[in-house]
Amino acid sequence: MTLLELEGVTASYGPVQVLDGVSLSVPDGGAVGILGANGAGKTTTLRAISGTVRAGGRIVFDGKDIRGLRPDRVAALGIAHVPEGRGTLGDLTVRDNLRVGAYLRKDRKGVEHDIEYCLDLFPNLRERIRSNASALSGGEQQMLAVGRAIMSKPRLVLLDEASLGLAPSTARTVYDAIHRLRVESGIAMVVVEQNANLAFTLVDSATVLETGRSVLTGTSAELKGMDEIRRAYLGG
Amino acid sequence: MARPTTPPTNLATPVWRRPWVGWATALVVVVVFVVAPLYLSVLTNQTIARVGVFAVAVLGLNVVMGYTGQVSLGQIFFVGLGAYVTAYGVTQGWNVVLVFVLACLVPALVGLVVALAAARLGGLAIAMVTIALPIVGVPLAKRLSDVTGGSEGLSTSFAGAPAWSGLADDQWQVYLVLVVGGAAFLLTRSLVRGKYGRAFAIVKGNEAVASSMGISPYRYKVLAFTVASLIGGVSGFLYMVVVQYTSPETLAFNHSIDLVVAMVIGGSASIVGSLLGGAVYILLPQLTSNIDSSLTVLLQGVVLLAVLFVLPGGLVSLPRALTRGRRRSGADRGPVAPPTSPSSTTAAEEPLTERQGHA
């Protein structure tokens, strides 16, 4: 069953058109990657989904047309956006960041349980639970951002450049944890990632964007096999 | 970075933009200004003179606030200081030209000193520090009564029309204001249209960008503030010419607010806007108290807010706004950036998000 469907999505910032026909489809529990060069519109696609930018075309989540909804409404429907730059709330503690993630939930016990789960998923955060988020390293902040996103018990997570600015080993740790999360919870994901190798460890399929348009879509296996993809994104 | 040059003309250029029209208009205006006072009533001349006085004050405020983006709530202090210097000098019998020079220099010096300290602080802190000037200035003026005449102030009578001119007092005063004020306007106009004006605009837009371009925000803020204070002093001199009396009330804080209000309504970062601002300063209270005197302040607030919402560029931008309104085809392309500043950041990732995030 398709959880998220994008068809012919367009978006502009004022007079500048950034998206010019993006299509992708995410099955329930599935993970889809968005690949492409800088400026191709990957981040904007996620922002179109979460309602941060106004978009044209079709964006349907769980059968509902979510185009034009405000970001907090989109979040309430079960989509959690981990933005580029992480969006951690620097002046709040790690624990408070996670609590903010659970803002819409009313089940106290469930929230505590899920905080435990996050700390188990990201052990680094456990030691820093009382520190201000701004004191964390880049990798820890990324973990915190992901943790905050899953605290809302979303059905879909939008992950934007999770490896940005991280050392390769740290990025791998983060992706391993996200992979484990996927396996254990069945949350669907849309993953924007410049490091295609890393992306393919997580996603089942991907779409490649070029100047705001989906130019290629296929399963991970198919794409990894293609020469152009290998040369452009996988280092030959 | 927009260069304020005259656009090339061709047959499609509307009549009012063609170069000769500008010169012709200026000539007409000059003639009107020279001839009119001879025929207008005493009251009208006095009103024009007062408008001129405060147009100069608003002009000064515009230099530091409209063009350079630093909120100054102390402009009236420099006007008052100029007035006091003038009053003191004249009562001591000094040469009028010397007094005028002092009325320019003393406020400028004080402004320089204040700016050297205040400009180091972030933008809003400057606003808060400039509040101190009139707030401390008033009791100080009362205290230093040997020099300032204390609460009673100083009155003078030095701007009577000289016998050789054959003019009445009010006519002489209005001419004086027009000449001196006009000179101030012209000089300021060339300042803000030249490289200093461009530097001011960059500092106003984004200080970090200015630094990276080698334009020191600190230096230009100090310069703008000093120029504003100098112009304030000129306004103070003219104030004495027209009113012939100054007291601590001259530099009261609420007048500073009134100047800011007048500047915004007239048009910030605009020479003509400063003129309109002077008119607003004098005429708006008269207008509102004619409607209903108990409503005066309320109406002033309403007018200011209305201008900020509907016409953020001030009255001077009305013609532009009207023509643009006719040309626009309908649907909004994206959120409209709020008031006065030319934004120097590119559209890229910022603007839409702020809007979308709110309930």
Next chain:
Amino acid sequence: MGKFVQLVVDGLSTGSIYGAIALAIVLVNQATGLINFAQGGMAVLSAYVAWELTTHGVPLVLAIIASVVFALLLGAVVERWLIRRFEGGEPDTAVVVTIGLLTLLTGLCGWLWTYNNKQFPSLFPLGTVSVGGVSISIRSIGTTLVIVVAMVLLQVLFVGTKLGLALRAVAINPESAAFSGLRVGRLLMVGWGLAAGLGAVAGALVAPQLTLTPGMLDGPLVYALAAVILGGLSSPVGVVVAAWIIGVLENLAAVYVSFIGFDLKVAVPFVLIFVVLLVRPQGLFGRKTVVRV
């Protein structure tokens, strides 16, 4: 000695008023990034509402509570309909908007209630109480205590409740907070409402002493702004402490430094600011902000 203690206590009392307004300004600044010059004006309007109620026989305490409720609504409405439009833009423009609001509120009060002084009933009896042989004004102690309690309650709200957490999150990064489902606009309205409510408390407490006029809080506003500069925009505790320091110092300077006297004591906070800021531009307690290009 007795005189000294009296002056200090009185200074703490006026300092608390400045501090309440300063705290409200900081609160609003943290949430929406601008300085609200009308913070005092909103408090004065609320005080007039309380006064009007007392003239109709409503007991003072109830009238004050009603005025606080009014202020909560006023703050929310002002944010939504007046300020919201200018929130993303230049702070300097927004400042002028608040100046316009101040003018409007002052004019509104002047129109509805005239510019004549009105006597506002005092919440506290006017006598003194003897503590350790020194007589201290009951009103000063009472005012300080009430405001301290109000500030503590606010602090408890911010740190201990879910709403407080949401308000803090929105102040830090509204876009990111929206991703967790926080309704940013609603929360900004709440923030402004709370700030206005705090101002209303201060207004009602100081009105008996200053007598109620439309411009009643113009002076205290200036001191509050001084406290904000001194304490640093990013530090709520800092501005309150700074406000107390200003209140006390100004009183002491007026009496003990004869050059300054009563009329020039207004210069004290500004001299203080000047000196402090030359050394620490971010204020006594503030943090250096990094400006991104």
